[in-house]
Every structure is written in C-alpha cells, then in structure tokens.
Amino acid sequence: MNKIGVIGAGSMAEAIVSGLIKGKLMAPDQIIISNRSNSERLFELETAYGVKVTHDKKEVIEQSSIILLAMKPKDVEAGINSIKDYVTNQLIISVLAGVSIATISQIFEKDLPVVRAMPNTSASIGKSATAIAANNKVTADNLQACKTLFEAIGSCTVVKEAQLDAVTGLSGSGPAYLYYFVESLEKAAEEVGLEGQIARELILQTIAGAAEMLTTSGKHASVLRKEVTSPNGTTEAGLTMLKDKNFEEAVISCVKRATERSEELKEMFAKTVINTTK
Ligand SMILES: NC(=O)C1=CN([C@@H]2O[C@H](COP(=O)(O)OP(=O)(O)OC[C@H]3O[C@@H](n4cnc5c(N)ncnc54)[C@H](O)[C@@H]3O)[C@@H](O)[C@H]2O)C=CC1
Ligand SMILES: O=C(O)[C@@H]1CCC=N1
Structure with a gap:
C-alpha cells in the first residue's frame, strides 16, 4: 500500500493532507506525519484527520513510498538531515519555495526522484493553483501520481523546473x-x-x-x-x-520582483548548502 510520510506539520502540510483525505485519494492510515518537536500540533492533526503521527523519523520513512517535505525553506537542511539515513529510493515531493531540486539532492547526498511543487494557500479549501516540476529520476507514472495528488487540493500543471520561480511570483504569492x-x-x-x-x-x-x-x-x-x-x-x-x-506597470513589476526574489532565495539556499556540505 502506498503511504505518504510528511515532514513538517504546518499549514501547507495540513492543507495537502486534508485535501488527500477529503478527496478520498488516501485513507488516513496511509498518511504519517512528523514535525520538529511540537507534540501538541501532531496530536491536533491526529485528532482532526485520524492520520498517524510520530516523532520517530525512521518510522515515517520506512513506512512511506512518498515523502512530502513541508518545512520552511530555512529548515530544509535540518529537516533532510534528520531523515536522509533512512531514505532509500522513495519519491521526494517538496513544496519548499525557492529550494531547487539540485539543492535538495545535494543535502540528501543521493540522486533521488524529486518533484518540486508550488501550491498556494487556497490549498486549504481545495482551490490551490499548483505547478510541479520533476527531475529525470521521476517516472511518468510517479509524475502522474503527483499530479493526481495535487489535484486533490485544486488544479495542477506540469512545468519545467526553471519556470517555478515565475510560478512562485505569479500564483504562489x-x-x-x-x-x-x-x-x-x-x-x-x-x-x-x-x-x-x-x-x-x-x-x-x-x-x-x-x-x-x-x-x-x-x-x-x-x-x-x-x-x-x-x-x-x-x-x-x-x-x-x-x-x-500605471496599474498595469505596477502589477507587472510586482510579479517580476516576486519572481526575481524566488531566484535570489534559490541562489541563497544553494550557497548555504554548498558551504555546509563542503
Ligand atoms: N504559505 C504559502 O503561501 C506557501 C508556502 N509554501 C511552502 O510550504 C512550506 C511550509 O510552509 P507552512 O506550512 O506555511 O510552514 P509552517 O511554519 O506552518 O510549518 C512548518 C512545519 O515544519 C516543521 N519543521 C521545522 N523544522 C523541521 C525539521 N527539522 N524537521 C521536521 N519538521 C520541521 C515545523 O515544526 C512546522 O510543523 C514552506 O517551505 C513554504 O515555502 C509553498 C507554497 C505557498
Ligand atoms: O512568500 C513566500 O515566500 C511564499 C512563497 C509563495 C507564497 N509564499
């Protein structure tokens, strides 16, 4: 049975999990969630959705064929470092804004199948406009499975990874x-x-x-x-x-600057990771 292990238990994780359950794409016992340390939050999610929760990262990873990364970008290294020893060849899905597939792979120190997704907060009511991009380790079946997964929380379009900064500037923000x-x-x-x-x-x-x-x-x-x-x-x-x-000009500048900021953040995370994995 396919199981999804969720690392990070914030609002985006909850939006996706609730969408998967409401859309009957996954049963609650196919979902296992972990966060950094907040037991109260895990209990809240367990009570609300009937999902499994644990602080034992090994348990999360060993039970899951898909791993959803849903921590804040600044926590990506600590988050991946806490699971990487248990990861074999699971499909990794990341919703982290501005963290590239290359950076994720570098922290894992493995060439894993990785899908990067950019949903938006309307995911919490099943109306996200999500775009996803995959690396060449992701099979067509897995890409389709990801598309179906994000369609449980709205619409989902497949784009090239290079387009995800623009997606972030347009529909993410x-x-x-x-x-x-x-x-x-x-x-x-x-x-x-x-x-x-x-x-x-x-x-x-x-x-x-x-x-x-x-x-x-x-x-x-x-x-x-x-x-x-x-x-x-x-x-x-x-x-x-x-x-x-100059309304039109203001809107164009807004989306361009947000896109540029996504590129800047991506560079910044990439540099931080290069420095710490050297
Ligand atoms: N808010 C938005 O509009 C959008 C957010 N995103 C992305 O979604 C991600 C999550 O955002 P939110 O849910 O708003 O964040 P949040 O702050 O609500 O939740 C983050 C979660 O990560 C957990 N966490 C932190 N460090 C961890 C670690 N080392 N190991 C395991 N868990 C850890 C925290 O305990 C918390 O449960 C971010 O990376 C953000 O870029 C993506 C698209 C849109
Ligand atoms: O403002 C941000 O950086 C995140 C990414 C897209 C929406 N919120």
Missing part, C-alpha cells in the same frame, strides 16, 4: 496580491460612502462572479472588460484612473 486588491477596494468603498459589511458583500460577490465569468464564459479578460465598459460611462472613467496611475 498571487493570493496575497488579490487580498491586497480587496483591501484597497474596501478602503475605496469607505471613501465613497459604503460601510463595512455592505461593501464586503458587494466586493466578494463581484470577485466571485468575475472569477466564474473568466472560467466559464470562454471569453478573454479583455473581452469581458470591454463588455462592462460603456463608452463615456463609469467604468471607463474608473479604468482611466488605473491607467493614469
């Missing part, structure tokens, strides 16, 4: 951009005289409706935008302000 946009709309609503709850309802339904139009109408965003925009009307007046304030 993306929910935060949209939340920031909503915060701005809330401030704007207040300034035009719409109080809290009323504004919130209008904003959320507008976003949900627009998202559904984008996914179901088959029309490009620019076409949908033009359908809202009457000549000399209110939308045109509003959009003119966004153009005047």
Whole structure:
C-alpha cells in the first residue's frame, strides 16, 4: 500500500493532507506525519484527520513510498538531515519555495526522484493553483501520481523546473496580491460612502462572479472588460484612473520582483548548502 510520510506539520502540510483525505485519494492510515518537536500540533492533526503521527523519523520513512517535505525553506537542511539515513529510493515531493531540486539532492547526498511543487494557500479549501516540476529520476507514472495528488487540493500543471520561480511570483504569492486588491477596494468603498459589511458583500460577490465569468464564459479578460465598459460611462472613467496611475506597470513589476526574489532565495539556499556540505 502506498503511504505518504510528511515532514513538517504546518499549514501547507495540513492543507495537502486534508485535501488527500477529503478527496478520498488516501485513507488516513496511509498518511504519517512528523514535525520538529511540537507534540501538541501532531496530536491536533491526529485528532482532526485520524492520520498517524510520530516523532520517530525512521518510522515515517520506512513506512512511506512518498515523502512530502513541508518545512520552511530555512529548515530544509535540518529537516533532510534528520531523515536522509533512512531514505532509500522513495519519491521526494517538496513544496519548499525557492529550494531547487539540485539543492535538495545535494543535502540528501543521493540522486533521488524529486518533484518540486508550488501550491498556494487556497490549498486549504481545495482551490490551490499548483505547478510541479520533476527531475529525470521521476517516472511518468510517479509524475502522474503527483499530479493526481495535487489535484486533490485544486488544479495542477506540469512545468519545467526553471519556470517555478515565475510560478512562485505569479500564483504562489498571487493570493496575497488579490487580498491586497480587496483591501484597497474596501478602503475605496469607505471613501465613497459604503460601510463595512455592505461593501464586503458587494466586493466578494463581484470577485466571485468575475472569477466564474473568466472560467466559464470562454471569453478573454479583455473581452469581458470591454463588455462592462460603456463608452463615456463609469467604468471607463474608473479604468482611466488605473491607467493614469500605471496599474498595469505596477502589477507587472510586482510579479517580476516576486519572481526575481524566488531566484535570489534559490541562489541563497544553494550557497548555504554548498558551504555546509563542503
Ligand atoms: N504559505 C504559502 O503561501 C506557501 C508556502 N509554501 C511552502 O510550504 C512550506 C511550509 O510552509 P507552512 O506550512 O506555511 O510552514 P509552517 O511554519 O506552518 O510549518 C512548518 C512545519 O515544519 C516543521 N519543521 C521545522 N523544522 C523541521 C525539521 N527539522 N524537521 C521536521 N519538521 C520541521 C515545523 O515544526 C512546522 O510543523 C514552506 O517551505 C513554504 O515555502 C509553498 C507554497 C505557498
Ligand atoms: O512568500 C513566500 O515566500 C511564499 C512563497 C509563495 C507564497 N509564499
């Protein structure tokens, strides 16, 4: 029976585990979770999902055919070092932002099959936009299994590893951009005289409706935008302000800078690992 061993028991691990169980992709007893030291957190996950939990890393690895790395990037070395002696040829899946497959393999000191994934926080409600990339040790069957696994928490696209920084800058960080946009709309609503709850309802339904139009109408965003925009009307007046304030340029700079930051972090982790494994 395929079992998944999860190293790291934070919010991303919980989102994936709950998706796997809710989507009936795995039974709770096929999932075994470990973290650094927080027993209370492990007990919480055991109680909520019926999964196995343990501090014994050897037990996690020996029971698992897939190992999910879900600690923070800064903890990657300590995390991998605590399991590497027990790893034989299991499939490694990492959700760590900005940690390359090469860096992961270097810490393991083994050429293992590694899949890097970039989900986003909407994984917790089964709506993540995830992209995955694999090294050449990953079989087509294993890649498909990973795709299915991430489809339990939303959508999943296979990309080249070199594209994962861009994915991180676009959809990994993306929910935060949209939340920031909503915060701005809330401030704007207040300034035009719409109080809290009323504004919130209008904003959320507008976003949900627009998202559904984008996914179901088959029309490009620019076409949908033009359908809202009457000549000399209110939308045109509003959009003119966004153009005047360089909205498009700000958004492009935002995604580019986040992508660049992902590249920087990747370099930084790679250098740290080279220095400590020398
Ligand atoms: N938050 C986000 O939007 C996204 C996060 N990610 C990635 O997901 C990963 C996890 O993020 P969160 O769940 O938000 O973090 P978190 O801080 O909630 O959880 C991290 C977990 O790792 C455990 N841990 C730390 N050191 C460990 C060690 N040496 N051995 C075993 N476990 C250890 C901690 O005990 C904790 O349970 C990060 O690497 C992040 O880059 C990926 C995509 C999006
Ligand atoms: O901000 C970050 O670095 C992580 C990666 C994608 C979302 N959160």
